[in-house]
Amino acid sequence: MEFEILYYNSRLLRDAFEVLSRSMEELPLKIENGLRIREMNSGHTILADLHLPEEEFLEYSIGGDGEKVPYVNLEHLMKALNRHRDERIGLKTEGNRLLIRYPDTKRTFWVPIEWEKARELLEPKLCLQARLTLANPEELIAALKDIESNDFYDFAAVVLTAEEDRVEVSAENVERRYSKVFDREDATIVSSGRQRSCYSLNLLKSVLTTRLGPVSLEWASDSPLQVTYQVGRGGTLRFMLAPRAC
DSSP states (O other): OEEEEEESOHHHHHHHHHHHHTTOSEEEOEESSEEEEEEEOTTSOEEEEEEEEGGGEEEEEEEOOOSEEEEEEHHHHHHHHTTOOSSOEEEEEETTEEEEEETTTTEEEEEEEEEEEOOOOOOOOOOOOEEEEESOTHHHHHHHHHHHHTTOTTTOOEEEEEOSSEEEEEEEOSSOEEEEEEETTTSEEEESSOEEEEEOHHHHHHHOOSTTOOEEEEEOTTSOEEEEEEETTTEEEEEEEOOOOO
């Protein structure tokens, strides 16, 4: 399905795609009530879902009714998106090319695309019992760096444990243990009983960014982790991470 869209903020779009590019090599650009991207990484450990609703776009037109959608290589796309100057940005399919247009500075980049039938990935239905919402994930990112720098990297998963009024981020091996606690002075915490689950350090690092503002983490014991950002006025970027053995 061919399309031409104009988004109001190139920085927001770049920041969302930058996080996606850490775990994904290519993405389908599906036009469905806005821009919808849902894809799984090659290891089947991260499901990503970006939705920018139609009303977020200054221009929005689609043509054709084919089942195929354009897949774009994120390395190629990021080279164009990184040239933004906090301006409007347009995306337009033209044959086997995607045009990335900056109308305010009269610049256009072309990157190759491949037309394929979109893979149908259903969003899993989860019963998540704990939520940690941070105005800025900087402290959580710092905790992961603490874990990585103290030789836990090859030995332990990152453990998220939620109680009624606190969340502990921890890692341990046979020699030592690390713990970082968030309480209600630091974050919004909601938990139905004690919820404990473990996740890969690499996966967690790949989906956390300070560029998109507030972030919510939701999980239950031994369940996937859902990480959600708001993008712009009404968009969302969501990741689901597979749990791992503790």
